[in-house]
Amino acid sequence: MSVDEWDTGEVPRTDIADPGKQVPVPDRLRVLVLSGPDQGKQLLLERGTYLVGKAPTCDLQLSDGAVSRQHLELQVTGGGVLVKDMGSTNGAFFGGARFNEVTVGPGAVVTIGGTELKLATVERSHPILPSSSDRFGSLLGPSLRMREVFAVLELVAQSDVAVLIEGETGTGKELCAEAIRSAGPRARGPFVVCDLAGISRSLIESELFGHVRGAFTGADRDREGAFQQAHGGTIFIDEIGELELDMQPRLLRALESRKVKPVGAPQYREVDVRVVAATNRDLREEVKAGRFRDDLYHRLAVVRVTLPPLRERKEDIAALVALFLTGKDVEVPSETMGLFTEYDWPGNVRELKNVIDRGLSLMGQTRVLHPSLLGLEAMPGTSTPGGAQHWPTLGNEHFRDAKERLIASWERDYVTQLLRRAGGNVSKAAREGGLDRVYLHRLIKKYNIANVDE
Secondary structure, three states, X not given: OOHHHHOOOOOOOOOOEOOOXXXXXXXXXXXXXXXXXXXXXXXXXXXXXXXXXXXXXXXXEOOOOOOOOOOEEEEEEOOEEEEEEOOOOOOEEEOOEEOOEEEEOOOOEEEEOOEEEEEEEOOOOOOOOOOOOOEEOOEEOOOHHHHHHHHHXXXXXXXXXXXXXXXXXXXXXXXXXXXXHHOOOXXXXXXXXXXXXXXXXXXXXXXXXXXXXXXOOOOOOOEEOHHHHOOOOEEEEEOHHHOOHHHHHHHHHHHHHOEEOOEOOOOOEEOOOEEEEXXXXXXXXXXXXXXXXXXXXXXXXXXXXXXXXXXXXXHHHHHHHHHHOOOOOOEOOHHHHHHHHHOOOOOHHHHHHHHHHHHHHHOOOOOEOOHHHOOOOOOOOOOOOOOOOOOOOOOOOOHHHHXXXXXXXXXXXXXXXXXXXXXXXXXXXXXXXXXOHHHHHHHHHHOOOOOOOO
C-alpha cells in the first residue's frame, strides 16, 4: 500500500446541485460501499444508467434490510451523475439532507438505509475503507470523516513508521498520538511529549537530545533529552512547525541515523524510538515558503493524518456531548443542542468540553444545562451587552441569508475586539481566544480587518 493512500488531507467537497447543473466527471467512476452489510463492494460506472437496491436485477445489489428493492437510479453523463430516489421507503440522503434528485461528482457520499455509498474515481490500488468503529483510543467520532481517519490510524498503529498529525488547535492531536502508541507494539514503552512551542529556542536542542554537565551555564548535571527518555517507546513532538531552520538538520540527522548527541557530549548515542509529530500549520506551505526543510518534512510525514475541525463534522457533536456528560445526571434541552450545532467552535473539541465544564459548574441544583450557562451569549441573536434579549430584524431575506449575515457580523466584531485586547498581536489574540492561529489569520483576511487600535 503506497504512502499516498494514507494521506488523509482534505478532498474538495462535492456541491449539492440542481439536476441540471454540470459537474464534470471522468469517463470511468465507481460506486464504493463504505459501510453497511456489503462494505467493500463496488460497481464500476461508465456512461449510462444503473440501479441500486436489494432486487437481483439491480446493477449494485445490496443486502441492507433498510434498503428498498429499487432504491436509487444513477444516470452517468459527462456533466455529472444524476442520483434519483426511486420512491424508496426510507429515503436517500446527501450532505445530511433528504433528496429526490441530486447531481453530484467524485467524492460524493450518499446514504441509503444503513449503507453509505461513495462515488469515487477508479484507482489502481485497493482503497482504505472507513473504520466500523466510532472510536480510536480517546478519540470519538461516528461521522464518516472521523471513521476514515480511524481506518488509517488502525493500520498505521501496527507499523513503526513516522506519523505527522495535522489539525487545528483543540482537535485532539496529542490524544491521537497516544492512541497510536497504545494500539501498537510499543504500547508498553514510554510515551514522551516534547512541546516545542513551550520551550525557549536556546533550550530546544537540550530538550530533544539532552546535555552533559558543564555544557552551558546552569548545566550542573547530565540530563537525558526526550529522545533518550523515549528509548523503546514513542516520542511525540508537538508543534513541530515551530522548530527553527538552524535546528532542523540536527533533528533530521537523529531521525535518519537513530542516534543523538547530547549538548557538550563527545559521542553520539543510539536510540530506538517511534516518532509522531504534530502541527497546526500547513507544513507543505511552510516548505514552499522556505521555513521548513523539504527532506525533514518527508521524513516526518511518512504517513500524514489530518484531524478535521469540529465545524466540519458537526454530526459528532451529540456523541461528544454525551461523552463529556457520562455519569452525570444532566438534562440537555433542545435549545442547548441547537446552539451547540449552530456554533462554529473555533477552539474545536477542546472548546466544546470547556464550555460544557463551565455550564456544569454554574448549573447548581437545577441539573439542566441551559444555553445561558454556556458563555456563548455573544452568538448573534442571543443577548446584548446589557443582558437584554436581542432578536434580529426580520426583513425580506431568507432564513439562511439572515443567519449568515448575523454570524458574519458577530465574527468580525469578535475578532476586532480580540485583536484590540491583544494589542494587535495575532499570536497572543489566538491564545486568548482559544483559536488556531491559521484560522484567526483566515478570519482577519476574510473580513479585511486592519489598523486595530491598541
